[in-house]
Each structure stands twice: as C-alpha cells, then as structure tokens.
Amino acid sequence: MKQLYDTTKKLSGNRRKPERPVKSKECEVITNIDEQRNRWVEHFKELLNRPAPLNPPDIEAAPTNLPMLTHQQLKKSAWPSNKSKVAKQQDQTTFLQRQ
Numbered sequence: 001m002k003q004l005y006d007t008t009k010k011l012s013g014n015r016r017k018p019e020r021p022v023k024s025k026e027c028e029v030i031t032n033i034d035e036q037r038n039r040w041v042e043h044f045k046e047l048l049n050r051p052a053p054l055n056p057p058d059i060e061a062a063p064t065n066l067p068m069l070t071h072q073q074l075k076k077s078a079w080p081s082n083k084s085k086v087a088k089q090q091d092q093t094t095f096l097q098r099q
Contacts, residue, residue, distance in 0.1 A: 021029045022036040030036050069077075 021031075022039055024030055024039060030039055
C-alpha cells in the first residue's frame with residue numbers, strides 16, 4: 001500500500017501552492033527575507049495585541065451540575081449501535097483479553 005502511495009505521489013508531481021508575496025502596509029512587495037520576517041512580526045503583534053472590545057458579548061456560563069453517567073451508559077455508548085450482537089460480543093472479549 002505504501003508503494004502505491006509513493007508511486008502515485010511521484011507521478012502526480014509537486015502540488016504545492018505558489019507562495020504569495022509579502023506586502024508592506026503601503027501595498028509594496030517586500031523581497032528581502034529579513035524585511036518579510038519583520039513585516040510578519042509587525043502583523044501578528046497588531047493582530048494579537050488588539051484592545052478588548054467595548055461591548056463584550058454576553059456568554060452564559062456552562063452548567064456545572066451535569067448528571068453522572070452510569071457504568072452501563074458508558075459501556076453502551078462506547079460500542080457502535082449498528083453492529084450485530086455477535087460482533088459486539090467478539091469485540092468485547094478481544095478488548096477484555098488485551099487488558
């Protein structure tokens with residue numbers, strides 16, 4: 001299977017997306033690598049260091065008193081429901097044997 005994947009990858013060639021040029025705030029293309037890095041640093045500083053919004057959204061806290069699931073409920077939810085009973089029993093016995 002790995003050989004098939006490798007062969008397909010070789011035949012398809014390099015499919016990388018072309019790199020887009022980095023532009024300054026004045027929309028001029030930056031060609032120097034150091035200047036590009038500095039522009040990225042500046043961009044992310046502006047992006048991540050924004051002031052807090054004036055009107056924060058009202059988000060309600062999630063409920064903390066959730067019901068506890070019983071052992072049977074957990075066991076039932078761990079197995080797919082579309083399997084036959086025999087397949088479930090076989091899976092459970094192999095699972096228990098591994099532990």
